[in-house]
Amino acid sequence: MTPEELEFYKQKLMKKREEILSRLEKHSSAQNQEKDEGQEDMADRALQTYQKEYIYYLTDSEQFILDLITESLDRIASGSFGFCVACFGAIQKKRLEAVPWARHCIHCQELQDQGLL
Ligand SMILES: [Zn+2]
Incomplete structure (x- = not known):
């Protein structure tokens, strides 16, 4: 893989990471806003908080992708990016263009999806 290609994937990975992290920031600013909203019925408030967290918190898959992105950036730095870990x-x-944080080639990903890897 050429340095230009590595740079291209690096940019893609960092952009995706920013997208996910900007959702996290929305989550924390929503929490700060709540403190200024004054008094509400406790049950309503608990329900609202729950719903807001549900919307704003990172989903499991986002957290998972974030971990994979961090790992991919490490792999770019160490020169092992673009090779299947299996x-x-x-x-x-x-x-890689569709899923730059992929750890497996298509073949191994299929095996993993089937629980064979
Ligand atoms: Zn493979």
């Missing part, structure tokens, strides 16, 4: 073959470019 079979060590090169990950298909089309796959």
Whole structure:
């Protein structure tokens, strides 16, 4: 993989990470706003808080992707980015363009999805 390609994926990864983190910031600013809203019925308030957290908190898959992005950036730095962690073959470019944080090539991903890896 050329340095230009690595830079391209690095930018993609960082952009995605910012997208996810900006949702986290919305979550914390929503919490700060709540403190200024004055007194409300306790039950209503608990329900509202629950719903807001449900909307603003990172989902499990976002947290998962965030971890994979961090790992991919490490792999770019160490020179192992773009290779499957299972079979060590090169990950298909089309796959990396769609999912730059992919750890597996398409073949190994299919095996993993089937619980065979
Ligand atoms: Zn593989």
